[in-house]
């Protein structure tokens with residue numbers, strides 16, 4: 001893999017030149033926002049795999065499914081009529097023609113999504129979908145930044161560059177609290193804890209995203225601001241591309 005990054009003619013890269021970047025990490029580490037910025041700078045597509053689990057959760061609830069009914073949720077996963085735009089500056093997601101970009105970020109979805117994401121039949125289906133999407137996006141745009149919890153280890157263990165994006169629990173809680181409640185005072189932090197710490201505890205029963213697997217580079221953003229985090233990831237990508 002010999003991709004020239006920051007190449008304005010990204011979409012004309014040959015298969016050998018395409019760059020696939022896999023990024024995992026815990027909730028609030030900055031995966032989505034940093035990955036979108038990195039994909040934008042690299043002029044490649046973006047895949048938010050968490051949005052896929054969220055969309056499935058939304059669809060199951062919309063249809064009145066009991067999320068603890070593993071078989072019914074697995075069938076829903078296979079049938080999910082999902083369409084995603086992979087433009088990092090305008091990611092969009094529809095289910096059966098309904099735009100769900102905002103709905104899938106609601107607290108009710110954040111609190112329910114782990115029940116779906118820990119369903120092993122759903123994970124097997126999502127893995128296949130995500131592998132296909134990574135190939136399609138890379139072909140269409142010259143590369144892809146795909147982020148989630150198991151991209152570096154299960155979905156794309158052969159990615160050109162694999163990164164674990166992490167941050168201390170305090171930093172992650174404060175970031176999410178400011179985003180959701182506009183503040184990181186004590187009561188806001190407490191209200192955010194369920195969505196960050198408790199969700200990670202549930203999700204970590206099926207994926208390993210707290211310790212980097214062999215060959216995965218850890219980028220700790222606890223003491224970095226947003227732009228520094230983007231630059232740190234780009235540095236790893238550039239080093240990985242040169243080494244590859």
Ligand SMILES: Nc1ncnc2c1ncn2[C@@H]1O[C@H](COP(=O)(O)OP(=O)(O)OP(=O)(O)O)[C@@H](O)[C@H]1O
Nearest residue numbers: 027028029030031032033175179221224225226229
């Ligand atoms: N290095 C950083 N410094 C400060 N804020 C950051 C940094 N990185 C991300 N953020 C902010 O933290 C919040 C959480 O980031 P983001 O949604 O990208 O995290 P995530 O890892 O994708 O979380 P989740 O997995 O729960 O969706 C956002 O408001 C984002 O702008």
Ligand SMILES: Nc1ccn([C@H]2C[C@H](O)[C@@H](COP(=O)(O)O)O2)c(=O)n1
Nearest residue numbers: 049050051053113117148149150203
């Ligand atoms: N590859 C992935 C991506 C996401 N999940 C789970 C973890 C979360 O509970 C949920 C939503 O993810 P988020 O949008 O918060 O990043 O999906 C997973 O298990 N594997």
